[in-house]
Amino acid sequence: DQQVKQNSPSLSVQEGRISILNCDYTNSMFDYFLWYKKYPAEGPTFLISISSIKDKNEDGRFTVFLNKSAKHLSLHIVPSQPGDSAVYFCAASGNTDKLIFGTGTRLQVFP
Amino acid sequence: GAVVSQHPSWVICKSGTSVKIECRSLDFQATTMFWYRQFPKQSLMLMATSNEGSKATYEQGVEKDKFLINHASLTLSTLTVTSAHPEDSSFYICSARGGRGGDEQFFGPGTRLTVL
Numbered sequence: 001d002q003q004v005k006q007n008s009p010s011l012s013v014q015e016g017r018i019s020i021l022n023c024d025y026t027n028s029m030f031d032y033f034l035w036y037k038k039y040p041a042e043g044p045t046f047l048i049s050i051s052s053i054k055d056k057n058e059d060g061r062f063t064v065f066l067n068k069s070a071k072h073l074s075l076h077i078v079p080s081q082p083g084d085s086a087v088y089f090c091a092a093s094g095n096t097d098k099l100i101f102g103t104g105t106r107l108q109v110f111p
Numbered sequence: 112g113a114v115v116s117q118h119p120s121w122v123i124c125k126s127g128t129s130v131k132i133e134c135r136s137l138d139f140q141a142t143t144m145f146w147y148r149q150f151p152k153q154s155l156m157l158m159a160t161s162n163e164g165s166k167a168t169y170e171q172g173v174e175k176d177k178f179l180i181n182h183a184s185l186t187l188s189t190l191t192v193t194s195a196h197p198e199d200s201s202f203y204i205c206s207a208r209g210g211r212g213g214d215e216q217f218f219g220p221g222t223r224l225t226v227l
Contacts, residue, residue, distance in 0.1 A: 002154075009152075036218075043115070043204050043218035044155070089155065097143060097208070099216060101155045 003027045004092050006102035013109050019077040021105050023090035026071065030092040034099070035064060035075045038087045047088075048075070080109045114138055115207045117219035124195055125227055132190045132222045134205030140185035141207035145216060146178075149202045161188055185209070195226040 005024045013019045021035075031052040036044035050057040050064045050073065057064050063076045077084055087106050091099045114137040124130050134144060143162050147155040159175075161167040161182035169175045177199075179191040188207075192199055202223050206216040 004154075041202070041221065041223060043117075043206075043220045045218070046215065049215075098157055098160065099145075099206075100157075101147075103154045104152075 002103070003030075004090060004100050004102040006088075006090060006105045008105050009103070010106040010108070013080045013107065015082055015109055015111050016079045019075075019080045019084065019107055019109065021075040021077075021088050021090075021107065023073045023075075023102050024071060025073075025092050027092070027094060027100075028071070029094035030100075031095075032093045033064070033066060033073050034091045034093075035062075036089045036091060036101075037084075038089060038104070040087075044089060077107075080107075082109050082111060085109050113215075113217045115141075115205065115217045115219040117203075117205055117222050119222060120220060121223040121225075123225045123227065126196055127194055129191055129193045130195055130224060132192075132203055132205075132224075134188045134190070134207065134219050136186045136207040136209070136217070139207075140209050141188075142185065142209040143207070144182055144188040145206045145208075146180060146188075146190050147204045147206070149204060149221075155204060158190075192224065195224070197226045200224055200226045 034049040035047040038044040048062045066073045087104045089104045090102045116135045118133045146158045149155045158173045159167045159169045167180035182188040204221040206218045
């Protein structure tokens with residue numbers, strides 16, 4: 001039972017354009033959401049998070065949007081840069097300290 | 112700050128042997144550490160949660176006698192894969208929470224285990 005889903009396994013975007021990565025969840029008890037960036041053979045690095053009391057959080061080129069009614073969140077990267085090429089995981093947590101990860105989306109930013 | 116290290120970064124072992132992976136929080140005291148595994152092109156799956164000085168809590172389907180977790184101090188947790196088999200080959204990642212980071216988890220760089 002995949003509680004956090006990233007339905008797009010890969011995304012290709014031109015440098016300078018916007019990258020939009022999507023994530024859906026099924027558990028209404030989740031109240032905190034995070035995005036991580038991961039390179040091969042490395043651990044994930046934290047990018048940005050959002051609490052369920054908000055619908056938007058912005059940090060530099062990264063913005064996360066949360067639509068609680070749709071149980072959907074998205075990560076916007078603008079402008080996209082080649083160094084953003086990596087696998088992006090969304091994660092969610094609820095009333096426990098466990099993080100439930102999505103399956104990841106591989107982002108490729110080409111010149 | 113909030114650096115987590117893992118050792119070794121990769122290990123190759125023969126089937127039937129045991130392998131120990133260390134996870135250290137270098138600049139903060141980790142009240143809780145988590146162990147994940149990741150198969151190729153799949154998500155990170157939580158294996159267990161450990162709090163310093165107490166037994167680890169394992170996720171459903173994870174054999175606690177096969178994956179021994181010890182969290183003996185606030186800066187060190189170890190995962191021992193006992194009697195490893197080829198299907199245990201995976202990327203193992205730890206994370207640590209505590210200190211000024213509050214609820215945030217900081218991840219280690221991971222350990223690639225290959226069992227021949």
